[in-house]
Amino acid sequence: MPKLWNETIEAHRGAVQDAILDTAAALVAEHGMLSVTMSQIAQEAGIGRATLYKYFPNVESVLRAQHDRQLAGHLEHLAAVTHSGGDAGHQLEAVLHIHAMMTFEHHGSAIASVMHLEGARQTQLAFVSDVLRRAAEAGAIRDDMAPEELASYCVHALAAAAESPSKAAVSRLVQLTLESLRPRA
Known part of the structure; x- marks a missing residue:
């Protein structure tokens, strides 16, 4: 694959992961650690649950x-x-x-x-x-x-x-x- 393509994919993955982590932190701050679910994280991050599970297996x-x-x-x-x-x-x-x-x-x-x-x-x-x-x-x-x-x-x-x-x-x-x-x- 061309270098530009790899850099673009890596940048996208990094941005998605940052969005997931930022969303999780905000949900924990708002609702407490024990009430956060994978569905909430996916919905608030604006991604599908299947995408979330590609990055992380659980909360x-x-x-x-x-x-x-x-x-x-x-x-x-x-x-x-x-x-x-x-x-x-x-x-x-x-x-x-x-x-x-x-x-x-x-x-x-x-x-x-x-x-x-x-x-x-x-x-x-x-x-x-x-x-x-x-x-x-x-x-x-x-x-x-x-x-x-x-x-x-x-x-x-x-x-x-x-x-x-x-x-x-x-x-x-x-x-x-x-x-x-x-x-x-």
Whole structure:
């Protein structure tokens, strides 16, 4: 097949998949995760059910794909922060703040329920571990614990952001977490 044809087909498939995922997210936000059906998704996305089933076998797979897309977007945002320069300590602060704000903003949402999936948690911990490793190597944080242990600590500590009353409280929680990571005298 000609290159242009392949690119056109791939663009169309990508657009259909994005429409499915956007529609599913909107339906979950409006009706709740448990009430969304494949028929609703197909109808709202403007495609036939048979087409929907070519892309996804069930609602759970649609929601996982939506979560993966959203997680990838968050990780791209976090990666941009870590690659934007500055010292490792400031990068760590920015990453923890973004993570805490995502937790605060998505508390009680469908994304929060899916975040507990093992793959997502492992991706999140690996990313935070990497940032912590660089911060420890730069002397910005303590180095007497493995970065993986500190990442688990940070992610669990910042989970409290879900119950914070305000963004200011989330910022204080991030500062408290950062204080606990400071190098020991």
